[in-house]
Amino acid sequence: NLPIKTTNASTAEGNKSYKFMIYDKQRQVSKTYTDIPAIEKEGLWEASHGIARLEIQCQKGKVQSIAKNLPSRAIFNYLDESIAGKIIHQHYQKAVHYGNFYSLYYAKKKIADASLSSHKQKQLIQFLQLIAQTRHLDKAKEQFLTGTKIKRTPLLVKGSANTFRKRLQELAELNINPMLLTKESKLKFFQNPLQIPNASCFDQI
Helix, strand or coil: CCEEEEECEEEEEEECCCCEEEEEEEHHHHHHHHCCHHHHHHHHHHHHHCCCCEEEECCCCHHHHHHHCCCCHHHHHHHCCHHHHHHHHHHHHHHHHCCEEHHHHHHHHHHHHCCCHHHHHHHHHHHHHHHHHCCCCHHHHHHHCCEEECCCCCCCECHHHHHHHHHHHHHHHCCCCCCCEEEHCCCEECCCCCCCHHHHHHHHC
């Protein structure tokens, strides 16, 4: 895999098959649209205000893989919305995950209000605390497998890879994204722009 590159305005990751990017569209217009009339660029700049663009670039190997399931390689076959939907949701789930974004405090409240046993609530809250202190799912997984204490507490969080996946699924069922909003963001809640898709939209590929 290519290294994850993140700035205040963008994030990107990928491998030889694809590149997944989320970036500030207005900043991209400012930096790259240098060969169009100023008035046209100004219009694009204004229209892109507040837009975070999600883009997935499929490399040659990925395109060839998609082509195997198409009736022909005619260009219009690649424009099928079900193909785009499958690719977007597959990579979005891996990179961003589903579920709305909460601060740790409000995620705890949502878990406390759910119809779960007190033991399960504690497990999920401790799981989120681990992710919050690492700020990265891959790092959180490494620490979960080896066993790590929650900062400023005696609590040790440890489990298997299957348990880690199970915790992610349990959060998804509560519509909670595992990546929490930071204190620096000053946000309590942010609705995920993509929701869990209907599996039927993937039938064609």
